[in-house]
Amino acid sequence: MPSNNDENIKKELSADQQEELIHILKSRFEKNMTRHPQVEWDKVQAKLEASPEKLWSLHEMENTGGEPDIIDYDEKTDEYIFFDCAAESPKGRRSVCYDREALESRKKHKPENNAIDMATAMGIEILTEEQYRTLQERGNFDKKTSSWIQTPSAIRKLDGALFCDYRYENVFVYHNGASSYYSSRGFRGSLKV
Template identity: 75%
Template sequence: MVQRDKISDKKELSQEQSEELIRVLKARFEKNMNRHKDLEWDKVQAKLNANTEKLWSLNEMEVTNGEPDVVGYDKEKDEYIFCDCSAESPKGRRSVCYDREALESRKKHKPEDNAIDMAASMGIELLTEEQYRALQELENFDMKTSSWVQTPTDIRELGGALFCDRRFGRVFVYHNGAESYYAARGFRGSLMI
């Protein structure tokens, strides 16, 4: 099991942690080839080895139960796209409101954190609605949970935020007050390497 380094606040992994994470990612990559047809693990690993600071972010995705995996490749940028591929919204990132403003607006029963700040502290980005829909083309996700997605400024300025899930064989986009939080709602992130 990949572990979070509780002793250090440095955003880097030990050699042992890096090797263990790469083993976990390789096994997941090989088990789920439907997510990344025509991509080769050796090329992905070369990118990981050259971007050790991003390994820390992938580890954060892993230890919060996101099960990150490669879901694409951007030829123009020569970057692999990692995304949380856990069947349900990552357990370690649930019960959070949308952003800091929403968190601070709550007078009672505040959640411990918010999705935007958590993602930033992990070095990842919340999925956009478009990215969420693309992920759902690979497999069925969030059939019992839901995930916050990046919300357009005009909606956020009115106090709302967007989240998505899959029900009845379809992907739905909903709105809620940004300050709301639920045990079954978290967020999925992406990372380019």
């Protein structure tokens, strides 16, 4: 699990790790064409091979159970947008509170980490509410778990944070104290390549 104390980690994969990850991503891409019907894998692979640091971030997403896949393409910036597409909130990122301030505010039973620092260490961003809704248009995710999402500063200043899940065939957005954490709540990330 990535830690915010690991700033000196070499953010590069070996040739074997790159090859294995690209194989995993290609296989997932081909099995889930409805998520990205207009995207050509060869173009994606060329971008991945030219971006070793992005590959490292995708490797971190994969290693923590995120199952990253392409959800969108930004024509303006010519970037493919990967989201965590695991059926449930990634296992390696659960039981975390929202951010460092929330973590430090806990007097007892502190979680090991927080969502914002973990995402930063991985080189990804936590999904916004809009991105979370876009993800749910590509399938149904978080039917048993929930995921922290980016929280507006006005809510965060009042010690709150937002999370989402999918129940009763709908996306729900909820609030909780930012310092709370649950074994069924993690976070989903996005990465532009």
